Amino acid sequence: xxxxxxxxxxxxxxxxxxxxxxxxxxxxxxxxxxxxxxxxxxxxxxxxxxxxxxxxxxxxxxxxxxxxxxxxxxxxxxxxxxxxxxxxxxxxxxxxxxxxxxxxxxxxxxxxxxxxxxxxxxxxxxxxxxxxxxxxxxxxxxxxxxxxxxxxxxxxxxxxxxxxxxxxxxxxxxxxxxxxxxxxxxxxxxxxxxxxxxxxxxxxxxxxxxxxxxxxxxxxxxxxxxxxxxxxxxxxxxxxxxxxxxxxxxxxxxxxxxxxxxxxxxxxxxxxxxxxxxxxxxxxxxxxxxxxxxxxxxxxxxxxxxxxxxxxxxxxxxxxxxxxxxxxxxxxxxxxxxxxxxxxxxxxxxxxxxxxxxxxxxxxxxxxxxxxxxxxxxxxxxxxxxxxxxxxxxxxxxxxxxxxxxxxxxxxxxxxxxxxxxxxxxxxxxxxxxxxxxxxxxxxxxxxxxxxxxxxxxxxxxxxxxxxxxxxxxxxxxxxxxxxx
Amino acid sequence: xxxxxxxxxxxxxxxxxxxxxxxxxxxxxxxxxxxxxxxxxxxxxxxxxxxxxxxxxxxxxxxxxxxxxxxxxxxxxxxxxxxxxxxxxxxxxxxxxxxxxxxxxxxxxxxxxxxxxxxxxxxxxxxxxxxxxxxxxxxxxxxxxxxxxxxxxxxxxxxxxxxxxxxxxxxxxxxxxxxxxxxxxxxxxxxxxxxxxxxxxxxxxxxxxxxxxxxxxxxxxxxxxxxxxxxxxxxxxxxxxxxxxxxxxxxxxxxxxxxxxxxxxxxxxxxxxxxxxxxxxxxxxxxxxxxxxxxxxxxxxxxxxxxxxxxxxxxxxxxxxxxxxxxxxxxxxxxxxxxxxxxxxxxxxxxxxxxxxxxxxxxxxxxxxxxxxxxxxxxxxxxxxxxxxxxxxxxxxxxxxxxxxxxxxxxxxxxxxxxxxxxxxxxxxxxxxxxxxxxxxxxxxxxxxxxxxxxxxxxxxxxxxxxxxxxxxxxxxxxxxxxxx
Numbered sequence: 021x022x023x024x025x026x027x028x029x030x031x032x033x034x035x036x037x038x039x040x041x042x043x044x045x046x047x048x049x050x051x052x053x054x055x056x057x058x059x060x061x062x063x064x065x066x067x068x069x070x071x072x073x074x075x076x077x078x079x080x081x082x083x084x085x086x087x088x089x090x091x092x093x094x095x096x097x098x099x100x101x102x103x104x105x106x107x108x109x110x111x112x113x114x115x116x117x118x119x120x121x122x123x124x125x126x127x128x129x130x131x132x133x134x135x136x137x138x139x140x141x142x143x144x145x146x147x148x149x150x151x152x153x154x155x156x157x158x159x160x161x162x163x164x165x166x167x168x169x170x171x172x173x174x175x176x177x178x179x180x181x182x183x184x185x186x187x188x189x190x191x192x193x194x195x196x197x198x199x200x201x202x203x204x205x206x207x208x209x210x211x212x213x214x215x216x217x218x219x220x221x222x223x224x225x226x227x228x229x230x231x232x233x234x235x236x237x238x239x240x241x242x243x244x245x246x247x248x249x250x251x252x253x254x255x256x257x258x259x260x261x262x263x264x265x266x267x268x269x270x271x272x273x274x275x276x277x278x279x280x281x282x283x284x285x286x287x288x289x290x291x292x293x294x295x296x297x298x299x300x301x302x303x304x305x306x307x308x309x310x311x312x313x314x315x316x317x318x319x320x321x322x323x324x325x326x327x328x329x330x331x332x333x334x335x336x337x338x339x340x341x342x343x344x345x346x347x348x349x350x351x352x353x354x355x356x357x358x359x360x361x362x363x364x365x366x367x368x369x370x371x372x373x374x375x376x377x378x379x380x381x382x383x384x385x386x387x388x389x390x391x392x393x394x395x396x397x398x399x400x401x402x403x404x405x406x407x408x409x410x411x412x413x414x415x416x417x418x419x420x421x422x423x424x425x426x427x428x429x430x431x432x433x434x435x436x437x438x439x440x441x442x443x444x445x446x447x448x449x450x451x452x453x454x455x456x457x458x459x460x461x462x463x464x465x466x467x468x469x470x471x472x473x474x475x476x477x478x479x480x481x482x483x484x485x486x487x488x489x490x491x492x493x494x495x496x497x498x499x500x501x502x503x504x505x
Numbered sequence: 506x507x508x509x510x511x512x513x514x515x516x517x518x519x520x521x522x523x524x525x526x527x528x529x530x531x532x533x534x535x536x537x538x539x540x541x542x543x544x545x546x547x548x549x550x551x552x553x554x555x556x557x558x559x560x561x562x563x564x565x566x567x568x569x570x571x572x573x574x575x576x577x578x579x580x581x582x583x584x585x586x587x588x589x590x591x592x593x594x595x596x597x598x599x600x601x602x603x604x605x606x607x608x609x610x611x612x613x614x615x616x617x618x619x620x621x622x623x624x625x626x627x628x629x630x631x632x633x634x635x636x637x638x639x640x641x642x643x644x645x646x647x648x649x650x651x652x653x654x655x656x657x658x659x660x661x662x663x664x665x666x667x668x669x670x671x672x673x674x675x676x677x678x679x680x681x682x683x684x685x686x687x688x689x690x691x692x693x694x695x696x697x698x699x700x701x702x703x704x705x706x707x708x709x710x711x712x713x714x715x716x717x718x719x720x721x722x723x724x725x726x727x728x729x730x731x732x733x734x735x736x737x738x739x740x741x742x743x744x745x746x747x748x749x750x751x752x753x754x755x756x757x758x759x760x761x762x763x764x765x766x767x768x769x770x771x772x773x774x775x776x777x778x779x780x781x782x783x784x785x786x787x788x789x790x791x792x793x794x795x796x797x798x799x800x801x802x803x804x805x806x807x808x809x810x811x812x813x814x815x816x817x818x819x820x821x822x823x824x825x826x827x828x829x830x831x832x833x834x835x836x837x838x839x840x841x842x843x844x845x846x847x848x849x850x851x852x853x854x855x856x857x858x859x860x861x862x863x864x865x866x867x868x869x870x871x872x873x874x875x876x877x878x879x880x881x882x883x884x885x886x887x888x889x890x891x892x893x894x895x896x897x898x899x900x901x902x903x904x905x906x907x908x909x910x911x912x913x914x915x916x917x918x919x920x921x922x923x924x925x926x927x928x929x930x931x932x933x934x935x936x937x938x939x940x941x942x943x944x945x946x947x948x949x950x951x952x953x954x955x956x957x958x959x960x961x962x963x964x965x966x967x968x969x970x971x972x973x974x975x976x977x978x979x980x981x982x983x984x985x986x987x988x989x990x
Contacts, residue, residue: 234861261872264864335853339861342854363853368820369827371856376719376824379749386746 025050044100060186062165065107067146096141105197107147110228119152119162122351131228136256148183154232157420178208188242189478201232203424205240206436210399210449216436217241217249220456222267225260233336236428246466251489271457273495275393279311282392290402294442325425331374338363397423399449431456460495510535529585545671547650552631581626590682592632595713604637604647607836616713621741633668639717642905663693674963686717688909690725691921695884695934701921702726702734705941707752710745718821721913731951736974756942758980760878764796767877775887779927810910816859823848882908884934916941945980
């Protein structure tokens with residue numbers, strides 16, 4: 021059999037093509053040619069040279085010599101699958117620019133999450149565009165240009181993980197890695213109608229990520245289906261003694277009983293885009309799936325989010341790149357420079373006061389998870405045009421974080437999913453949020469949501485088949501406790 | 506029976522006297538008279554007026570009217586027992602000076618740990634001296650004077666919980682509360698040859714404590730026996746939704762198998778005081794108790810400690826009292842002002858860099874608890890005379906923290922215990938350290954240590970009897986896990 025290489029979307033599509041007789045090299049070469057023709061504008065910062073990809077394929081073929089297709093896929097479940105990573109994740113031998121032209125030194129080692137995908141047989145094709153230093157939710161703050169949503173040429177892709185999201189949304193890659201500090205793995209998923217999985221902070225190693233805010237950063241996953249995102253999380257998750265912020269604590273496999281789903285009592289939504297009706301439909305769908313909606317006052321969450329930008333966390337960005345900003349402000353995007361520059365004048369005492377305030381918020385919000393199992397929020401309250409961002413780069417960006425900014429501050433996990441196409445043809449997404457460790461349970465719920473939604477992701481024509489993946493994110497075993505002492 | 510009120514030392518002594526027919530009021534009044542005569546110099550900042558104590562006794566008698574002694578002790582296990590608290594813990598209606606004469610406003614509420622003791626029937630007699638704002642390990646930085654060790658009039662009491670320690674060491678109170686940020690609950694225990702229990706950070710609520718470093722502060726316990734300290738911890742421990750840093754996670758009840766006890770390979774000890782031989786004897790005693798000594802390189806711990814004073818945590822002190830320091834520097838002890846003043850110029854980015862460094866140290870040290878169950882260290886490497894502190898107030902203070910400074914940064918618990926009287930008659934103490942949550946296990950080991958050491962605590966003539974207390978700090982149940990899903 022010779023499957024049409026352009027019709028390979030999900031991880032399972034790629035595996036099935038191999039089982040059907042296609043050579044991984046041929047599939048990759050066909051995809052490289054398509055990427056040459058069809059890559060969305062400004063998606064890439066670095067395409068790996070064809071010779072480097074060919075060398076990688078040589079190595080894979082050599083390693084798998086003598087194995088059947090089934091054997092090699094059992095050993096390397098992502099054998100021959102193409103992917104890309106956001107260019108704030110290190111890949112040995114290539115620069116990690118973080119969308120700053122001044123950063124040109126090749127990385128010495130590969131980020132741990134990227135390495136986990138390579139170890140599973142995946143084939144890295146390049147590094148993707150981002151809001152510079154992962155500072156932004158718009159995708160417009162990069163000298164490599166500003167990608168557009170794959171579903172609306174006049175609207176932003178969202179950021180900061182812009183390039184990874186549009187490549188997956190365009191159906192050109194089955195998956196890509198992003199990062200997420202304040203929403204960078206979720207907003208672009210929403211604006212390109214794909215799956216954006218932001219794990220619990222510490223669940224996936226951040227080793228080899230150029231930090232934005234080290235206490236908040238997460239590696240994130242873009243994929244076309246929940247099953248693929250879940251399988252990829254299972255591949256990259258786990259404790260890492262080399263990352264001081266590693267904190268792998270799997271939680272429940274699923275929620276017992278009908279889902280209690282908190283929703284904002286007064287959602288902030290752009291009615292002109294049709295988000296109001298899309299949100300109402302999302303609420304109805306959740307109820308049809310058996311969830312009980314619990315309207316909540318979101319002000320405590322918004323107040324937590326305000327800590328992020330009014331508080332000291334911007335000083336983490338300064339800790340990461342402040343020396344460069346002082347030495348060479350001209351290599352910075354002006355908006356990014358302005359945002360990071362706010363940290364000047366913040367004292368160490370201010371930092372601790374901010375940490376105390378967050379600790380207080382976390383303590384007060386701990387009871388939330390006794391009232392509800394998860395939250396459903398709009399992924400973003402609106403989907404701006406490029407001109408709106410240009411007119412008010414900080415204000416528009418800020419509004420986009422309405423439902424994302426507080427999540428890592430609170431140590432939660434998140435799953436951004438397609439919810440609807442609006443009457444004007446725009447993607448509308450929702451994000452499910454849950455307590456730290458509940459990643460596996462969130463993915464289980466996401467499967468049900470995806471099946472009921474039945475939307476084609478990104479630019480795909482049909483929702484892809486999504487059989488159960490071979491691996492699922494870890495959860496704690498259900499225990500019967502026998503007290504013996 | 507009419508027991509000699511001066512011979513009541515431990516909690517159980519006080520209870521037994523009541524069972525033997527003594528009236529709590531008579532016992533307290535006798536003790537008040539003794540405190541008038543015998544309180545060590547500079548121990549108190551505030552003695553509660555006799556009328557306030559009498560009112561408290563009235564209330565207790567009224568509450569217990571009609572109950573037998575056994576019934577009232579079952580209901581209030583500390584019924585009628587006198588105690589004092591360090592004057593950085595709030596008691597409603599009285600100022601919390603933290604040894605600063607400018608702080609005179611009466612507190613509106615009582616600190617949660619203090620309230621727990623009151624709720625168990627204890628009778629507060631007053632508030633004790635400390636190094637101002639709990640900044641120091643010497644006990645000399647207070648306008649209320651500098652207490653001496655109860656065992657050496659020319660040597661310091663240790664601090665910052667100086668007053669509480671000398672009152673217990675003098676045999677005048679069965680227990681008192683201190684606080685411990687960098688050793689303030691351990692060094693004075695060592696210098697007065699009593700028990701100093703510093704719980705795991707978050708195990709006891711800090712609500713109502715004037716903060717030193719909010720991310721590190723702990724309430725601590727001074728007592729004459731391990732059993733009393735353990736019973737008191739059981740009384741005051743537990744989660745507190747009102748304290749954002751509350752983090753109650755009980756660990757093992759005891760260590761299985763022979764104790765693996767890490768000790769410093771090259772301990773820093775003052776040979777002139779006889780600490781070398783006292784330490785060798787302590788090591789021999791631990792081995793005689795069945796422990797396996799594991800000599801360790803302590804440099805990673807000392808490096809962690811250096812973060813405390815070279816790093817940003819001093820800015821937490823600034824966050825607590827910096828506004829007062831700016832407005833009225835003259836109300837500060839000059840050394841305390843100099844220490845806290847170091848925070849000036851520290852930026853928020855510096856604070857985060859310090860937090861990253863600590864997180865890295867914590868991650869690298871996590872493996873320590875696979876090699877050993879606990880550590881044994883000298884409580885302090887020397888015991889300075891007052892003149893030595895006056896000559897070099899910061900340098901001497903700094904050396905005293907050699908084995909205490911890193912403990913709260915690492916989230917560990919500690920139990921400071923008498924170890925020996927040196928040939929020159931000075932107290933020598935050791936501190937056992939264990940992972941966060943291991944408080945109950947540490948106390949179990951401490952019981953064995955105390956029995957083998959058989960030293961009279963403080964100024965007592967004999968080691969007191971120490972029957973098993975009615976309560977013990979919480980530990981997790983031993984579980985047999987049956988995986989069912």
